[in-house]
Amino acid sequence: MVKKASPPSKIAATLPGAFLIGGLICLLGQTLIDGYAALGVEQKFCPVAASCTLVALAALLTGLNVFDNIAKYAGAGTLVPITGFANAVAAPALEFKTEGMVLGVGAKMFLIAGPVIVYGVAAGVLYGLIIWLFGLY
Amino acid sequence: MSAIFLSYLKAFVVGGLICLVGQLLIDFTKLTPARILVAFVVAGVFLSGLGLYQPLIDFAGAGATVPLTGFGATIARGVRDAVREYGFMGILLGPLTASAAGITAAMIAGLIVSLVFKSGDKS
Numbered sequence: 001m002v003k004k005a006s007p008p009s010k011i012a013a014t015l016p017g018a019f020l021i022g023g024l025i026c027l028l029g030q031t032l033i034d035g036y037a038a039l040g041v042e043q044k045f046c047p048v049a050a051s052c053t054l055v056a057l058a059a060l061l062t063g064l065n066v067f068d069n070i071a072k073y074a075g076a077g078t079l080v081p082i083t084g085f086a087n088a089v090a091a092p093a094l095e096f097k098t099e100g101m102v103l104g105v106g107a108k109m110f111l112i113a114g115p116v117i118v119y120g121v122a123a124g125v126l127y128g129l130i131i132w133l134f135g136l137y
Numbered sequence: 138m139s140a141i142f143l144s145y146l147k148a149f150v151v152g153g154l155i156c157l158v159g160q161l162l163i164d165f166t167k168l169t170p171a172r173i174l175v176a177f178v179v180a181g182v183f184l185s186g187l188g189l190y191q192p193l194i195d196f197a198g199a200g201a202t203v204p205l206t207g208f209g210a211t212i213a214r215g216v217r218d219a220v221r222e223y224g225f226m227g228i229l230l231g232p233l234t235a236s237a238a239g240i241t242a243a244m245i246a247g248l249i250v251s252l253v254f255k256s257g258d259k260s
Contacts, residue, residue: 023152093247105247117236120236131186
């Protein structure tokens, strides 16, 4: 009975952290968007600038060894936002520094980001082919 | 003032819910974090292609653009704009043009971090 009951509660325990921290990161993103807009950045670039700021922040926290400690509680809350992508680049870059700047840092930073870019671009090309063929653009 | 508060609330709730979906996928499937990242970007491309994601961006702002589905939506929008402007060549030009800022920022930030910091002990 206890064994049966315990897995769901353990799973449920990960959900509030993911929601709260993921939500807070997006809230921070919104304040950055509004901040850049207030600084006079062109409206269409504000979300991009905000995301890039979060990328830089996540990379810095990865370097300071803080990111993993937050991710422990956040789970998908730090993984799913663009911060997860930044961490996926910075963490292996740092970890494989000992293998050199070229095949260590340069190559290993794409360990996870590489597939993300490959399949993201592939999906984009497929979508582009469809709208081009059927004149849907 | 309340309009600003509401936009923050919407960003928080929608962004949180998208992360919750990711957490449910981690907990209930065998998807690794790398696969989750790939899945969210690809899902963003297709949701945007179907016209379903832009309304969410209009509603939730950063709550929809900051998660990686938003990154996928950026790719899809870039392809659409490029095909409109350049025709067939736009299919090849669009995906990375739109996502260039995010990818470049991650690469440069990763590079700087690896130069400045030492690989720490996993605590």
